[in-house]
Amino acid sequence: MGGCAGSRRRRLSDSEAETCPAPSRLLGLCNNFSYVVMLSAAHDILSHERTSGNQSHVDPGPAPIPHNSSSRFDCNSVSTAAVLLADILPTLVIKLLAPLGLHLLPYSPRVLVSGICAAGSFVLVAFSHSVGTSLCGVVLASISSGLGEVTFLSLTAFYPRAVISWWSSGTGGAGLLGALSYLGLTQAGLSPQQTLLSMLGIPALLLASYFLLLTSPEAQDPGGEEEAESSARQPLIRTEAPESKPGSSSSLSLRERWTVFKGLLWYIVPLVVVYFAEYFINQGLFELLFFRNTSLSHAQQYRWYQMLYQAGVFASRSSLRCCHIRFTWALALLQCLNLAFLLADVWFGFLPSIYFVFLIILYEGLLGGAAYVNTFHNIALETSDEHREFAMAATCISDTLGISLSGLLALPLHDFLCQLS
Numbered sequence: 001m002g003g004c005a006g007s008r009r010r011r012l013s014d015s016e017a018e019t020c021p022a023p024s025r026l027l028g029l030c031n032n033f034s035y036v037v038m039l040s041a042a043h044d045i046l047s048h049e050r051t052s053g054n055q056s057h058v059d060p061g062p063a064p065i066p067h068n069s070s071s072r073f074d075c076n077s078v079s080t081a082a083v084l085l086a087d088i089l090p091t092l093v094i095k096l097l098a099p100l101g102l103h104l105l106p107y108s109p110r111v112l113v114s115g116i117c118a119a120g121s122f123v124l125v126a127f128s129h130s131v132g133t134s135l136c137g138v139v140l141a142s143i144s145s146g147l148g149e150v151t152f153l154s155l156t157a158f159y160p161r162a163v164i165s166w167w168s169s170g171t172g173g174a175g176l177l178g179a180l181s182y183l184g185l186t187q188a189g190l191s192p193q194q195t196l197l198s199m200l201g202i203p204a205l206l207l208a209s210y211f212l213l214l215t216s217p218e219a220q221d222p223g224g225e226e227e228a229e230s231s232a233r234q235p236l237i238r239t240e241a242p243e244s245k246p247g248s249s250s251s252l253s254l255r256e257r258w259t260v261f262k263g264l265l266w267y268i269v270p271l272v273v274v275y276f277a278e279y280f281i282n283q284g285l286f287e288l289l290f291f292r293n294t295s296l297s298h299a300q301q302y303r304w305y306q307m308l309y310q311a312g313v314f315a316s317r318s319s320l321r322c323c324h325i326r327f328t329w330a331l332a333l334l335q336c337l338n339l340a341f342l343l344a345d346v347w348f349g350f351l352p353s354i355y356f357v358f359l360i361i362l363y364e365g366l367l368g369g370a371a372y373v374n375t376f377h378n379i380a381l382e383t384s385d386e387h388r389e390f391a392m393a394a395t396c397i398s399d400t401l402g403i404s405l406s407g408l409l410a411l412p413l414h415d416f417l418c419q420l421s
Helices: 022-040 041-049 080-105 107-126 131-156 162-187 190-198 201-213 225-230 256-290 300-319 327-346 354-382 385-397 397-420
Strands: 047-049 062-064
Touching: 022 041, 022 080, 022 107, 022 131, 022 162, 022 201, 022 300, 041 080, 041 131, 041 300, 047 190, 080 131, 080 385, 080 397, 107 131, 107 190, 107 201, 131 162, 131 225, 131 354, 162 190, 162 354, 190 225, 256 300, 256 327, 256 354, 256 385, 256 397, 300 354, 327 354, 354 385, 385 397
Parallel strands: none
Antiparallel strands: 047 062
16 A cells, blocks of 8 residues: 555556555554554563652652562563553454444545654653553554554555555564664663653654555556546545445454454454464463563563564564465464473473573564465455455454454463462
8 A cells, every 4th residue: 555555446557556656555553553662661661650749850650669689580460461461352352343334434534643653652651650551552552453454454455455565564573663762762871751652752653653654546547647646645535435346344244244254254363363373482381481580670581572572573463475374373382382392491491591492482582473474464355345344354363353252361371470480
């Protein structure tokens, strides 16, 4: 999608799409950015609460909540899975409802709400004085990410299939840039509050990318140069109102939707398993994979884990042109083996160095990113034009469902292991 935008009237050719990958990547990057940052900040959100009042011009930073420092795991009182649930459950609700009626709402209001929620999440968490208020900010990030993903993936139905690769690359870039920027800025000495406020430009970039770069498709139609030049400057607003046309998801009956959904299970189930395993690792085990024989603090170790995972995701989500995987079940199996191995290490503690964990987490991210981009690419190849918009929106639920299940199981695991230690 982008300056060479497609529409409900005509899909752009692949050759036309080759000239405009940047807006697609920008939308993917900006949409997932706040979601990733909240997960990277999860340990800080739960292990700190901001001191009340301003007693100096320099932000004194967060005041630590007492940890069980004698514990093998250096546990917080609440698992980072709590942040994961706040960051994913609103997205799950949005994705569950999306195939039923979200198409009735035009795209522009959806994108506007998404951008406002992303900005609100950064501000609310940055100025929060309690964990509860911070979690409310995380919920706003979840609403932004979920609504945006459903919206933009639905839009890809009206663009060449190459757009899936650009979008996926952008979402992978969001993971890497979000985790790396949070890690880098906090390592450089900025407080979590200052770091979050410095990221307010990302929601603005999301809105600018959509309303300024995503233009009307009539510019590509053979209707005269003057008409094309005029329509090229118009954002995708007036052509996006829901219309019951052939090829639009709004024209599908409930029976047709159910039939299409059943056919998608071959893709949905493996993606659910992949995301369940990797986020059980990320938000259930990362904080428990604590090494004392390193110069990195517990919070710094957690941030490095998040950054390396996102680096792997970015690399594999950008690799579709190099490697196309038809059977995503294999990726689900490998991710489950990762989970079993790291769970065993949490229990027995047999890995001697944090660098072994770094390599495993990078590999974990590669598997997760490959599963995502190949799943949506396979759907784009194998669904008909009239079903593609609905199929993309419906499959969005896969990663969110897997992540939600992992968060629900990671909470009791955290409590159990921390009590034992």
